[in-house]
Amino acid sequence: MQDLEMQQYLFDLNGYLVIENALSPDEVAALNRLIDEQNLPPPDVSPRFGSAPTLGASMLKAEDAPESKRHEERQRPVGAGFLNWGRPFCDLLDHPAILPILRMRLGDCIRLDRIYGMYMRKGMRYGKLHSDYGASAPHSGAGPGEYYAFRSNQIYEGFIVVTWALTDAGPEHGGFCCVPGSHKSNYRLPQQITDEHESSPHVVMPELPAGSVLLFSEALTHGTAGWRAEHERRTLLFKYCVSHLAWTSRRVEEPSAVELTPRQRILLREPGDPLRHFPSLFEDVAV
Ligand SMILES: O=C(O)CCC(=O)C(=O)O
Numbered sequence: 689m690q691d692l693e694m695q696q697y698l699f700d701l702n703g704y705l706v707i708e709n710a711l712s713p714d715e716v717a718a719l720n721r722l723i724d725e726q727n728l729p730p731p732d733v734s735p736r737f738g739s740a741p742t743l744g745a746s747m748l749k750a751e752d753a754p755e756s757k758r759h760e761e762r763q764r765p766v767g768a769g770f771l772n773w774g775r776p777f778c779d780l781l782d783h784p785a786i787l788p789i790l791r792m793r794l795g796d797c798i799r800l801d802r803i804y805g806m807y808m809r810k811g812m813r814y815g816k817l818h819s820d821y822g823a824s825a826p827h828s829g830a831g832p833g834e835y836y837a838f839r840s841n842q843i844y845e846g847f848i849v850v851t852w853a854l855t856d857a858g859p860e861h862g863g864f865c866c867v868p869g870s871h872k873s874n875y876r877l878p879q880q881i882t883d884e885h886e887s888s889p890h891v892v893m894p895e896l897p898a899g900s901v902l903l904f905s906e907a908l909t910h911g912t913a914g915w916r917a918e919h920e921r922r923t924l925l926f927k928y929c930v931s932h933l934a935w936t937s938r939r940v941e942e943p944s945a946v947e948l949t950p951r952q953r954i955l956l957r958e959p960g961d962p963l964r965h966f967p968s969l970f971e972d973v974a975v
Contacts, residue, residue: 853901
């Protein structure tokens with residue numbers, strides 16, 4: 689395994705990092721067995737499973753509901769997603785392989801904002817190239833080819849995604865793809881790369897053997913390459929952020945089927961100012 693200095697350098701350079709063998713074959717098999725037990729429908733329409741938070745059922749059907757009603761729905765925490773499927777899923781929340789990298793990018797006070805799994809079968813396509821922060825983010829207003837000056841009232845990094853590979857993924861199979869280093873770009877992603885997607889020479893598909901973990905910044909331009917392997921793609925995504933940030937007003941709920949540790953519970957707290965209203969995840973924090 690690489691040391692922290694190397695991991696730090698590579699994450700900063702590329703906007704993503706792969707740690708191989710973070711899970712043992714037995715741990716991977718246990719997670720896959722628990723997913724099998726869910727008898728999920730085939731991943732035809734959407735490759736997502738086990739999401740939390742999810743939209744309330746009535747909200748999904750009622751786009752024409754009054755804004756006040758929709759606002760009320762959005763306030764509700766709705767589910768624990770796959771955290772309810774067993775302890776092995778909850779153990780990934782604060783796995784020792786990811787904590788040093790999360791701390792390096794997000795500091796001591798970290799929230800878990802969203803989780804979902806992705807499964808794909810041969811021939812399935814999904815997910816254009818995108819980034820949620822930086823010059824290519826939908827809200828940046830940056831014009832194609834124009835230098836984008838980063839302004840002081842904007843967030844440039846936001847979320848760090850931790851993706852656990854439960855089956856092999858990579859250039860031969862498909863799955864996660866990205867433009868390395870694009871989290872630092874001062875220019876919007878050219879349309880040509882968007883159109884070429886995974887066939888662009890500038891887009892890479894990191895090798896992700898089962899048991900490895902991928903960490904990436906949501907400022908990185910990334911997407912999903914079509915799945916071409918005989919086996920099913922299976923990954924679990926955990927989206928973390930600094931304690932005072934949230935994507936929406938919905939929250940991941942504590943699982944009812946598994947008792948979380950005190951540290952895992954911190955991750956699910958409401959957003960709050962670091963150290964004043966939201967505790968550190970680490971015992972050796974310097975206050
Ligand atoms: O792993 C993937 O296929 C991409 C996930 C993604 O697009 C995202 O997290 O926004």
